[in-house]
Amino acid sequence: MLSKLSISNYALIHELQVDFHRNLNSVTGETGAGKSIILGALGLILGNRADLSVLKNKDEKCIVEGQFEVNNYSLNTFFEEQDLDYDPSTILRREITPAGKSRAFINDTPVNLKVLRELGLKLIDIHSQHQNLELSNQKFQLNLVDSVAGVESVITDYKKLYTEYKNQQKLVAEIKEKAEKAKTDLDYFQFQFNQLEEAKLAKYEQDELELELEKLTHAEDIKTAFSEAGQLLDSETISVIQNIREAQKAMEKIKDFDPDAADLSERLQSTVLELKDIVDEAEILAERIEFNPTRIEEVNDRLNLLFGLQQKHNVGSVAELIELRNDFDEKINRAVGYENEIKELEDQLIKRKTELETKAKQLSKLRKSAFPVIEKSVVEDLKQMGMTKSRIQIVHTALEDFHADGKDSVSLLFSANPDSSPDEISKIASGGEMSRLMLAIKNLLRSSKALPTVIFDEIDSGVSGEIAVKMGNIIKAFSTSTQIINITHLPQIAAKGDVHLQVYKMENNGKTFTSIKQLNEAERVEELAKMVGGEKLTETAMKAAQELLQN
Structure with a gap:
């Protein structure tokens, strides 16, 4: 519950502090006195956004601080998850500096607005007049049913399965799209692959062919060079080999007189043998060389094929052509393999759908079980507030497809008169009837979920007289288990408060201020x-x- 609220330098408020009763707090004040300003300041510590316009004095910071008694509301886990110090008397503080910087604190630990808002939603439920319009909102009506039915764990499981199901649906669609595109491209891939495969590509073939072509096109030059080399080394007119033999013989003659001559003789003999081998090999190589126009044409054709494929595919080597061929082969295999992948994914999708359907049915059953509870409880409260002939009917419609909240659509129908059939609330309920209906719903919700503090901002709008007294009795009973801060213009309801707080304006040195006091x-x-x-x-x-x- 909210035990204390302090506000400084906010709109018309200079400095304000108020203590709240643990049960029913009646808040009154003339129109324009500043009740909405106090609610606006409270909204800051509940995570609402703010700007510099909230500063009454633009040179000072705005501070709003609320002290909450949270010992009985099982919030220890929240504090542990957010790495916050838990204190039974928890303080939420918000500061807005003149520079426009916003800072938020929980028990003096800095937090972001998301964390502040998350905790604020667990501590306070603010009901204003415009919230009556939510009565006609099917999302609100479904949340009402879920709160009473206690489906939190089931709907958590459902949402998890729903997310998995939708992701699986998306994955199947993506793979099918890829398969369709691959199927369209398959003929192209197959043609390109076949052309490259038929070329029987070898990684180093191009270099070898280019070298062979050089030899073939210069065959006569090569043959002539080999022959010429042999003749120069050993011919009848000039023979290098014969001259070296003569030199070797000369060394033989003197080797007995000079040891160095013997060494030279051996070396000359080796030279003769080596040159003789060279002459013999040159002759063999010269005989092998032939001018072969047919082979030249074959090599040129092969090289033209390789160059043509490289140019077509915009690559610079046979190795790249081989890589491209393998890539086409992989794409062909992938296109053919999509069929098996799709079958496997669709089987998984069917399994997820079955699980989701089971959970959706469980959710529907629990929701339907709450219908009579809601109808009975709300009608009983409405009767206490003078609507003795009112009727509530919850209509269930099973949706064909899965949605984020299940396969259920619920409509809360209402009738205030016995001679009219229940219909949509927005069509037949007056403002006063909406106020009483919302109070009955809030009163029901307090038994199905923890509402530490509820703020009613003129929930009694549109009612008066004896109905107001009865409405006040409901609010009073409500406050026995939930702290209520009730802003009202009706004396019948204000009188029910355990304490009475008055919001008022005052002037000081020509300036207007809003304040609040307990009467x-x-x-x-x-x-x-x-x-x-x-x-x-x-x-x-x-x-x-x-x-x-x-x-």
Whole structure:
């Protein structure tokens, strides 16, 4: 519950501090006194956004601080998950600096707005007049059913399965699209692959062919060179080999007189043998060389094929052509293999759909079980508030396809009169009827989910007289288990409060300020009397106020 609220330098508020009762707090004040300003400031510590316009004094920072007693609301896990210090008296603080910087704190630990908002939603539920419009919203109606049915764990499981199912659907669609495209491209891939495969490509073939072509085109030059080399080394007219033999013989003659001559003789002999081998090999090589126009044509044709394929595929080597051929082969295999992959994915999709269908049915069953509970509880409260002939009917429609919240659509139908069939709330409910209906729903929700503090911002709009008294009784009963801060213009409802807080404006040095105070018994009678009969206090109004407090 909210035990204390402090506000400084916010809109018309200079400095304000208020303590709240643990049960029912009645808040009253003239129109324009600043009740909405206080709610706006409270919204800051609940994670709402703010700007510099909230600063009353542009040179000072705005600070809003709320103290909450959270010991009975099982929030320890939240504090552990957010790495926050847990304290039974938890303080939420928000600061807006003159530079426009916003800072948020939970028990003096800095946090971002998301964390502040998440905790704020667990601590306070603010109901304003415009929230009555949510009664006609099917999402709100479904959430109401879910809260009463207690489906939190089931819907968590459902949403997990739903996400997996949708992801699987998306994956199947993507693979099918790829398969369709691959099928369209398959003929092209197959043609290109066949052309490259038929070329029987070898990685180093091009270099070898180019070298062979050089030899073939210069065959006569090569043959002539080999022959010429042999003749120069050993011919009848000039023979290098014969001259070296003569030199070797000369060394033989003197080797007995000079040891160096023997060494030279051996070396010359080796040279003769080596040159003789060269002459013999040159002759053999010369005989092998032939001018072969047919082979030249074959090599040229092969090289032209290789060059043509490289140019076609915009690559620079046979190795790249081989790589391209393998790539086409892989694409062909992939296109053919999509069929098996799609079958496997579709089998998984069917399995997920079955699991999701089972969970959706479980969810529907739980929701339907809550319908009579809601209808009975809301109608009973409406009867207490003077709507004795009212009827509530929840209509269920099974959706054909899965949705994020299940396969259920629920419509909350209402009728205030016995001679009219239940219909959509927005079509037949007046403002006062909507207010009472929303109060009955809030009263129901308190038993199905924890609402530490509920703020009613003129939920009694559109009602008066005896109905207001009955509505006040419902709010009073509500406050026995939930702290209520009830902003009201009706004395019948204000009188039900355990404490009465008055919001008022005051002037100081020509400046207007908003403040709030807790009324004592005499002040409270006077405030209620003004609410009953206006600013001019009469004995009748004072007596009526006293009677309201006694009831």
